[in-house]
Amino acid sequence: MLLTIVYSVLYYAGADWLLHLFGDIAAFQSVMYILTFEFCIACGYIHSNSRYVDLFASSVGTSAEITDKDFTVRYAAVNTAPISKETMKKAEQSPVTMGGLTVHTMPIDGGYAVWTEDVSALRDIKEDSELLADELADRNEILRYEYKREAKRRKVEEQNRLYDLLRSATQTQIDRIAELTKEYRRISSTDPDSAKTLLAEIAVLCSYIKRRKHLTLLTDRDIKIAETELHRAFNESLQTLKLLGVRSSLYVDESLSMLSGKTATAVFDFYESVIEADILNLTGIQVSLIKANGLRLSLNVCCKADLSALVSGDGIRCEKEDDEEYQHLVFEAKEGDRK
Structure with missing residues (x-):
């Protein structure tokens, strides 16, 4: 100056x-x-970066190194962990992880800058995440097993409930069929005519059981029953009665449409109780289903038994004609009737 x-x-x-x-x-x-x-x-009046040795010697808490082209360390921060040349060369392509440290290499003029990054915390988090994922997978497997077991248990319970429901609805007929079967086995070879009658009676009971269980399932599911279902049930029962020589006829009001399950089953049960009251002496039956303040079942029955014993409520009437074997029964069931 x-x-x-x-x-x-x-x-x-x-x-x-x-x-x-x-x-x-x-x-x-x-x-x-x-x-x-x-x-x-x-x-020294103006500070510069020419004192690399002093700069790196004073660096604490860093892990930086400066190497030459052959990855020979020229400057290194204090407490820097030694890194092999092979690791440095690999890190030139992509970072290399060893232990809890990741080695990075970046080319600079005359050599390379090498530094490490502590990823032990991230590694611990990753390991914890993997352990948690395995634990959740095991829990999910247990939950799936428990769900399948519970579903199977519920299915078995539902099947048992339906079985009990169906059995209770037709237990009387099932017991009667068992008795008739034993009797048939006893006389089938000695009295063919009586055995044939037993088989016809069993067929009538089986027809009722079949249709009654179908109506029971529909009622349990709270499904409205079409008039055609009830029509088929009566028609099938009357067809089997022909095996016993019973004359029959069926009339169903066309204005009938959808019925509640309880109403349909109540009507069909009353019909069955009538024919079972004196099935072997039953010679003729006329069935009429009409719509009148609900559902009205009219039965004209020719048999020897007194059917007035079946009158058990206001909705049931029994009338006798001059001919003692000719009886007229009426069963009225309103929608939702629980009889």
Whole structure:
């Protein structure tokens, strides 16, 4: 700076010999300014990054290294874990994880910058996540097993409930069939005519059981029953009665449509109780189903038994004609009737 000031004074004083020795003032001053900054850097007045050894020796808590082209360490921070050249070369392509550290390599002028990143916490989190995932998978497997077992148990319970429901609805007929079967086995070879009658009676009972169970399932599911279902039930029963030589006829009001399950089963049960009251002496039956304040079942029956014993409520009537074997029964069931 002193030379700069002296040159400036002499130059403006007109010392032409300065131009021959040092050249133009602009070039001289530029060189002087450059030298001034360089001297300041050399003396430490201006800090620079030239003291790499001291810089890395003072670095604590970092894991950086500077290597040459052959991955020979030139500068390293304090407490830096040693890294092999092979690991550094591998990290040149992609980061390499060893233990809880990940090694990174980045090319710089004259060599490479190498540093490590502590990923132990992330690794622990990953391991915990994997353990948690395995635990959840085991729990899910247990839950699936318990769900299947519970579903199977519920299915068995539902099957048992339906079995009990169906059995209770037709237990009387089932017991009667068992008795008739034993009797048939006893006399089938000695009395063919009586055995044939037993088989016909069993067929009538089986027909009722079949249709009654179908109506019971529909009622249990709270499904409205079409008139055609009840029509088929009566028609099938009357057809089997022909095996016993019973004359029959069936009339169903066309205005009937959908019926509640309880109403349909109540009507069909009353019909069955009538024919079972004196099935072997039954010679004729007329069945009529009409719509009148609900559902009305009219039965004209020819048999020897007194059917007035079946009158058990206001909705049931029994009338006898002059002919003692001719009886007229009426069963009225309103929608939702629980008889």
